[in-house]
Amino acid sequence: xxxxxxxxxxxxxxxxxxxxxxxxxxxxxLGLKATKYGCGRAQCGACSLHVDGQTQRSCSxxxxxxxxxxxxxxxxxxxxxxQPHPVQQAWMEENVPxxxxxxxxxxxxxxxxxxxxxNPTDEDIQQHITNVCRCGTHPRILRAIKRAAALRxxx
Amino acid sequence: xASEKKIFSRRKFLIRGAIVLGGTVVGIYxxxxxxxxxxxQQIEGIEPPAMLSHFxxxxxxxxxxxxxxxxxxxxxxMGQGIFTGFAMLAAEELEVSPEQIKVVHxxxxxxxxxxxxxxxxxxxxxxxxxxxxxxxxxREMLCQAAAAQWGVPRSEVKAENGTLQxxxxxxxxxxxxxxxxxxxxPKTPALKPVSEFKxxxxxxxxxxLEAKVFGDPIYGIDAxxxxxxxxxxxxxxxxxxxxxxxxxxxxxxxxxxxxxILEKDWIAVVAQTRYAAxxxxxxxxxxxxxxxxxxxxxxxRMVTVGQGKGVNVQEVxxxxxxxxxxxxxxxxQEYRTPMAAHAQIEPNGTVAYVEKDKATIIMSTQSPxxxxxxxxxxxxxxxxNINLIPAFPGGAFGRRMKTHNAVAAALVSRAMGKPIxxxxxxxxxxxxxxxxPNTHHVLQAKIDDNGQIQALHYDLATPDxxxxxxxxxxxxxxxxxxxxxxxxGAPVIYNIPHKSTDxxxxxxxxxxxxxxxxxxxxxxxxxESFINELARETSQDPIALRIALLKSPEKLxxxxxxxxxxxxxxxxxxxxxxxxxxxGVAFGDDRKSIAAAVVEVSLRSSRVKVNKVTMVLDPGxxxxxxGIRQQAEGCIMMGxxxxxxxxxxxKGGRIxxxxxxxxxxxxxxxxxxxxxxxxxxxEVPYGVGEPPLAPIAPAIASAxxxxxxxxxxxxxxxxx
Ligand code: FES
Ligand code: FES
Numbered sequence: 001x002x003x004x005x006x007x008x009x010x011x012x013x014x015x016x017x018x019x020x021x022x023x024x025x026x027x028x029x030l031g032l033k034a035t036k037y038g039c040g041r042a043q044c045g046a047c048s049l050h051v052d053g054q055t056q057r058s059c060s061x062x063x064x065x066x067x068x069x070x071x072x073x074x075x076x077x078x079x080x081x082x083q084p085h086p087v088q089q090a091w092m093e094e095n096v097p098x099x100x101x102x103x104x105x106x107x108x109x110x111x112x113x114x115x116x117x118x119n120p121t122d123e124d125i126q127q128h129i130t131n132v133c134r135c136g137t138h139p140r141i142l143r144a145i146k147r148a149a150a151l152r153x154x155x
Numbered sequence: 156x157a158s159e160k161k162i163f164s165r166r167k168f169l170i171r172g173a174i175v176l177g178g179t180v181v182g183i184y185x186x187x188x189x190x191x192x193x194x195x196q197q198i199e200g201i202e203p204p205a206m207l208s209h210f211x212x213x214x215x216x217x218x219x220x221x222x223x224x225x226x227x228x229x230x231x232x233m234g235q236g237i238f239t240g241f242a243m244l245a246a247e248e249l250e251v252s253p254e255q256i257k258v259v260h261x262x263x264x265x266x267x268x269x270x271x272x273x274x275x276x277x278x279x280x281x282x283x284x285x286x287x288x289x290x291x292x293x294r295e296m297l298c299q300a301a302a303a304q305w306g307v308p309r310s311e312v313k314a315e316n317g318t319l320q321x322x323x324x325x326x327x328x329x330x331x332x333x334x335x336x337x338x339x340x341p342k343t344p345a346l347k348p349v350s351e352f353k354x355x356x357x358x359x360x361x362x363x364l365e366a367k368v369f370g371d372p373i374y375g376i377d378a379x380x381x382x383x384x385x386x387x388x389x390x391x392x393x394x395x396x397x398x399x400x401x402x403x404x405x406x407x408x409x410x411x412x413x414x415x416i417l418e419k420d421w422i423a424v425v426a427q428t429r430y431a432a433x434x435x436x437x438x439x440x441x442x443x444x445x446x447x448x449x450x451x452x453x454x455x456r457m458v459t460v461g462q463g464k465g466v467n468v469q470e471v472x473x474x475x476x477x478x479x480x481x482x483x484x485x486x487x488q489e490y491r492t493p494m495a496a497h498a499q500i501e502p503n504g505t506v507a508y509v510e511k512d513k514a515t516i517i518m519s520t521q522s523p524x525x526x527x528x529x530x531x532x533x534x535x536x537x538x539x540n541i542n543l544i545p546a547f548p549g550g551a552f553g554r555r556m557k558t559h560n561a562v563a564a565a566l567v568s569r570a571m572g573k574p575i576x577x578x579x580x581x582x583x584x585x586x587x588x589x590x591x592p593n594t595h596h597v598l599q600a601k602i603d604d605n606g607q608i609q610a611l612h613y614d615l616a617t618p619d620x621x622x623x624x625x626x627x628x629x630x631x632x633x634x635x636x637x638x639x640x641x642x643x644g645a646p647v648i649y650n651i652p653h654k655s656t657d658x659x660x661x662x663x664x665x666x667x668x669x670x671x672x673x674x675x676x677x678x679x680x681x682x683e684s685f686i687n688e689l690a691r692e693t694s695q696d697p698i699a700l701r702i703a704l705l706k707s708p709e710k711l712x713x714x715x716x717x718x719x720x721x722x723x724x725x726x727x728x729x730x731x732x733x734x735x736x737x738x739g740v741a742f743g744d745d746r747k748s749i750a751a752a753v754v755e756v757s758l759r760s761s762r763v764k765v766n767k768v769t770m771v772l773d774p775g776x777x778x779x780x781x782g783i784r785q786q787a788e789g790c791i792m793m794g795x796x797x798x799x800x801x802x803x804x805x806k807g808g809r810i811x812x813x814x815x816x817x818x819x820x821x822x823x824x825x826x827x828x829x830x831x832x833x834x835x836x837x838e839v840p841y842g843v844g845e846p847p848l849a850p851i852a853p854a855i856a857s858a859x860x861x862x863x864x865x866x867x868x869x870x871x872x873x874x875x
Contacts, residue, residue, distance in 0.1 A: 017410070017430065024430045028385070033377040034370025036549070038500045039581040040433075043815040046500055074370040081369055091368050095360045095781060098789055099234030100367030101374060101501045101549025126824040132815055134499050134550045135234050136792030138826045140785075 005066045007032075008076025018064035022056075023047045025063045026073060034074035034104045038132065045131030048105040049073045055112040074104040077111060087111045090148035098135035106131050110145045120149055216245065216256075216293055222317050222329040224251060227261035230282065231273040231521055232363060233551035234789075235844040236782035239362045240279050241286060243354045243778055247347055248290035251317040251328075253354055258362060260545040263527050263538075272522035272556060274669065276746065276842020279778065283840055284346075291344045297328055300335040349776065349838050358781035363547070375519030375546035378506040380574035384413060385429040386567050387436040388560045388577050389422040392586045392809040394665050396443040398422065409435040416570055421560075423567045425575070433580065448808030449664050454494070458661045460597045460614040465657040466635040469613075469646040472653030474601075477610035483603040486692050490596040490681040491869040493802040494810075495670060496588045496818060501549020503559040504578025509534060509569040514541045516565065519548035521555040533562045534569070552793075553669035556621065557589055585813035589668030590803050592618040594641070596681030600651075606693040608704070610653035613682065617641040618663030620674065636660035640669055644678030644849070648715075648744055649686065649704035665805070671793060672845035675745050676852070680870065683741040683853035688866065697740050697857070698723050711747065714836035718742075718749045718771045725832050726753035726769040736766065737862025743849025748841035749773040750787070754854040755827075756862055763859055763872060765795050767828040772847055775837035787831045787847040794851025796821035802871055 002013045007030065014029055021040075026032045026049075035058055038046030042060040049058050050072040078085040084092070087110050097103045109129050117124050125145050133141070217225040226245055232238040238258040246253040294314050301319040302309040311321045318327050349355070366373055391398070401422055403415045411431030416423040422439060426432035456462075478485065506517040514536060520526050523543045531538040548555050564577040579587065595616040601609045620640035636642065636658040645656050670676065686704075690697035698719055705715040719742065723729065732738040735757050742751040755767040768791050777783055800819045804812045812818045856867035863874065 020428070020430045024428060028428055028430070031379075033372035036374075036500070037376065037502070037578070039815050041581065041814055041816075044500060044581075081365070084368070088368050092360070092364055095364060095785065097234075097361065097364065097367040098236070098785060099499070099501070099548060099550045100363070101499075103367055104370045107368070122826075126822070126826075129823055132500065132820060132822070134497075134552070134793075134820065136789030136796075136821075137785075138792050138821070138823050139788050139829055142823060142826055 003063055003067050005068060006070045008072055014063070016063055019062045022049075022058040022061045022063045022066055022071070026058065032073055032075050036101055036104055038102065038105070043132070044102070044105070045109055045129075046102055046105040048108040048131065050108060050112055053112060053115065055109050074108055077107065085111060086151035087114070087144070087148045089151055090144040094140045094144040094147060096137050096140040096144050098137055102131060102133040102135075103137070106133065106141055110141075110148060114145070114149055114152060118149060118152065120145060216249075216289065218328050218332045220329055220333070222255070222327045224249065224256045224328075226256050226258045228258050229261050230278040231260060231523075231545055231548065231551070232258070233273065233519075233521065233548040233555070235278070236361055236779065236785060237278045239359055239782055240778045241282060242362055243359060244283065244286045245290045246354055247352055248287045249294050250314040253359060253362070255317055260547075262542055262544040263523055272525060273551075274521055274553060274556060275673070276748065276844045276846060278842075279840050280842055287346050288343050291346055292341065295341045295344045296338055297331055299339050299341060301326065301331050304331065304334060355776070355778050356780070359779050360781065373547040374501050374549045375506065375517060376501055376504060376549070376578055378517040378546060379576070380506060380508050380515075383506070383574040383576050384425050384427060384571060385432045386423045386425045386564065386575050386577040387432040387580070388563045388567075389424070389436060389439060389441060390560075390583070390587055391420060391443045393443050393445040393448070396420075396445045399442040399444045401442070402440040406435040406438040409438065411435075414571065415439070416567060418563070418566070421563050423563060423577070425567060425571060429576070429578075445808055447664070449805060450807070451805050454593055454663070454665070454805060455491070455595075457663065458593050458616050458618060459595050460616040460659055462616065463659050463661040464635060465614070465659045466638060467655065467657050468638050468642055469654065469656040471651075471655070472610070474610040474612045474653035474655040477601050477653045478599055478612055483601050483609065485599055486602055486689060487597070487599040488685055488688055488868060490598075490684055492594045492677040492680055493870055494593045494665075494805070495591040495797060495801045496585055496803050497550070497552045497554035497668075497670060498584070498815070498818060498820060499548070499550025499552055499554050502579040502581060502584045503555065504576070505559070505561040505564040506574065506576050507561065507564040507568045508574035509565050512536070512540060514565060514568075515544065516541065516561060517544045517546055518561060519546045519551070519555060521548070521551050521553070525556070526558045526561050529558045529562055530565055534565055552671040553673070554589070556669055581815065582813040585803070585818060586810050587666070588803065588810060589666040590810070591670035591676070592620065592641075592663055592665070592667045594677040594681075596677070598681065598685040600685075600689055601653075602689075602693060606695070608651050608689060608693070611647060611649075611651045612654070613645065613647055613656040614659060615642065615645050615656065615678065615681070616659040616661050617674070617677070618661050618667050620667050621669045641674040643674035644682070644743075644745070645674060647682060649701070650707060651704065664808075665810075671790075672745065672848040675743065675845065675849050676797065679741065679743050679849035680852045680856070683743070683850065684856050684868065687739065687741070687853065687857040687860075698728055701742055711744075714749055714773050715742070715744065717836060718751050718773050718834060721832060721834055722751045722753060722769065722771040725771065725830065728753060732861075735862075737858040737860070739854045739857025739859070739861055741850035741853035741857065743846060745846035745849055746841060747775065747837075748843060748846035749836070750847040750850055752791075752850040752854045754851070754858045756855060756858040758862065758874075761874060763799055763855070763874065765799075765825065765827040765855060767830070768851070769830045769832075770847060770850075771832045771834055772843070773834045773836040774843045774846065775835060775839050775841040777833050777835045778840055780833055783833060783843045784831050786843040788829060790845070790847035791827075791829060791851055792821050792825070794848050795825050795827070795855065798852040798855040798870055798872055799825070800871055
């Protein structure tokens with residue numbers, strides 16, 4: 001039975017083991033590589049994306065659980081590069097990434113977080129965004145999330 | 156990426172008349188190409204970086220038809236920001252904006268990269284002069300070509316913003332290049348003095364920023380090849396233990412599995428999807444031929460001063476005698492650092508396609524040349540037939556100096572006749588970790604009756620980190636201990652009349668490797684902690700004591716003192732610390748890049764919280780201050796992480812804390828207030844990827860001591 005869902009605004013239908021994690025469906029079947037593998041155990045957040053607007057760690061999410069749902073990955077966070085999402089805009093203004101590998105997950109987590117916390121404090125961010133970065137971009141991530149919060153209000 | 160295709164049409168590109176200009180320290184490969192041979196001679200005189208005598212950088216610029224300039228870098232951009240700095244340096248002499256220069260990784264078909272590795276914070280120092288010389292030569296050639304085409308004297312031609320002008324005439328570099336058949340090679344023009352730099356010294360954002368913010372598939376793990384299969388490679392969780400037996404029937408019948416390959420020391424589960432390969436891998440029951448199964452306590456015992464063999468690396472005056480003779484008092488302390496993992500977020504792996512007489516390898520690596528040599532040996536193929544295409548690594552920190560499963564992936568590809576995508580799982584990343592080994596340090600000082608430090612002797616006990624990779628097993632035999640990597644930072648820089656350092660070579664039953672800042676991390680922890688304790692012991696201010704022990708007319712020492720004095724000022728060291736705040740300081744010189752930090756800590760629900768880090772950093776000339784601050788912040792966070800949380804643990808012969816949960820690291824909740832002051836004290840750049848790490852752990856330890864009254868002599872810091 002094909003599994004159908006909406007991916008970045010388009011309907012997709014795939015043939016796969018229903019237990020296959022969404023991460024591998026995206027990366028290996030659909031060829032979308034922005035969603036990263038870091039641990040496969042829902043511990044690092046590199047694979048974060050949105051399912052019906054909520055952050056989910058796709059490495060531990062069987063694809064069958066997103067049937068009929070709305071999935072957004074970093075590739076679909078903005079319509080095109082000349083109109084970045086406020087989070088991406090803030091990330092560029094703060095020059096956040098180093099190796100950059102953890103950043104898609106952080107940006108996806110931040111984008112969904114800001115829907116719930118439009119005026120976040122450092123403590124809100126620290127409590128709700130628990131992704132892992134090894135390069136030490138944390139100070140800039142904190143700043144970028146607050147900057148994104150400000151940018152959102154001006155949109 | 157379009158740029159990668161250009162490599163193969165380079166010859167055509169030359170015929171079309173564009174120019175390709177490069178440089179290399181040793182000009183063997185380029186012998187036939189006059190332009191490059193010329194440059195080889197020109198650059199030959201440049202001193203190779205101290206750490207890597209076999210360094211052979213090869214790099215060049217290509218003017219593209221759209222007037223952008225492609226720069227092929229032999230150095231890997233693994234997050235440290237070098238591509239941005241390289242573009243800025245080249246732009247200075249090419250008279251273009253840094254944005255006009257597109258920096259990409261050179262692959263191994265681009266030239267002799269066999270021994271090039273990226274690490275030791277030496278990319279920028281080693282490329283600082285060659286990049287500018289080649290860029291200046293190229294600009295001069297363009298000017299001369301324009302003068303010839305236009306029939307005007309050279310002196311009338313000016314290069315500016317990627318265009319050439321003479322009176323009313325104007326043409327882009329690309330136009331001139333396309334219309335030029337013959338090139339004259341000039342003497343290397345004089346380089347711009349530092350005072351005339353337009354870009355160097357200004358803040359530039361990373362030139363890979365967009366790719367990283369929009370999620371471009373730039374990492375090794377993102378690579379694909381048509382018809383690719385996926386493999387999971389199982390290695391022994393016990394160091395160097397060969398495979399004894401394996402039950403694979405259940406795994407082999409898992410849907411999607413194509414084949415299971417057993418080798419002497421690895422098993423490959425090959426499947427149509429990564430998901431299937433990983434699921435089937437879990438069903439393989441492997442038995443390994445393990446000798447003794449070591450425990451944590453064994454490793455600590457094995458790495459202890461007095462075990463193994465001591466090699467003297469520093470001897471000034473007669474410290475051993477002074478420490479023996481009566482009079483004054485002896486102050487002695489011991490320190491330990493734990494095993495640690497690199498824990499970069501992109502796991503290691505390889506996309507490999509081995510055909511009959513050639514191979515293509517895409518991977519995130521710090522040492523493409525080394526990997527290629529290993530592959531050539533294992534495949535029985537000439538190195539020149541193996542194209543190793545470096546991807547952007549998702550973090551490295553020393554973890555990507557080794558070949559990892561590149562050889563296995565290549566052999567599997569050959570066996571299957573298809574491209575293979577093979578990456579470690581997170582558990583494997585930890586389990587097979589070439590770890591930063593645990594260390595033991597003993598320091599003794601003789602304090603005379605006036606409280607002066609007369610003599611200091613330092614013993615470092617350490618397993619090898621990477622000396623074998625650098626100088627081979629004969630080298631380690633000659634050196635007697637890993638005085639290069641593990642011993643990095645072991646000689647004491649303080650001007651104590653009598654001082655000596657011995658490095659003890661401790662055999663070790665686990666794989667080890669270089670970890671960000673190499674031996675400096677552990678050595679700075681021990682030596683700087685000891686200096687702080689000596690200051691307490693002799694009732695001196697730790698900054699004043701350091702200044703007293705470093706003052707000298709030598710330029711480097713003047714830079715030391717300037718950094719410490721600046722730190723005293725900006726950290727408000729002379730004001731009392733706030734209520735409930737502990738304060739500590741530490742200092743480091745890592746290959747002439749100088750960093751000192753003051754750290755403030757408090758207790759938050761009986762755990763240490765770093766509230767503030769004030770750092771003064773003198774990395775010599777600051778090419779891109781924004782990039783330097785990024786690196787300093789990264790080092791501060793990694794230092795906090797290593798000081799407070801990180802420790803690999805061994806049980807029954809294997810590393811057993813193999814997840815991010817079991818190996819916690821600093822998170823957003825650990826971010827302190829950070830103040831970084833750059834104090835450029837030289838006209839040449841030194842590295843910044845590692846040096847700012849040195850002072851962090853000892854400053855934290857000292858701050859915790861200050862707060863709690865309990866000395867912190869081993870990492871990670873634990874209060875209970
Ligand atoms: S890969 Fe999903 S949380 Fe780490
Ligand atoms: S930027 Fe490298 S892991 Fe976060």
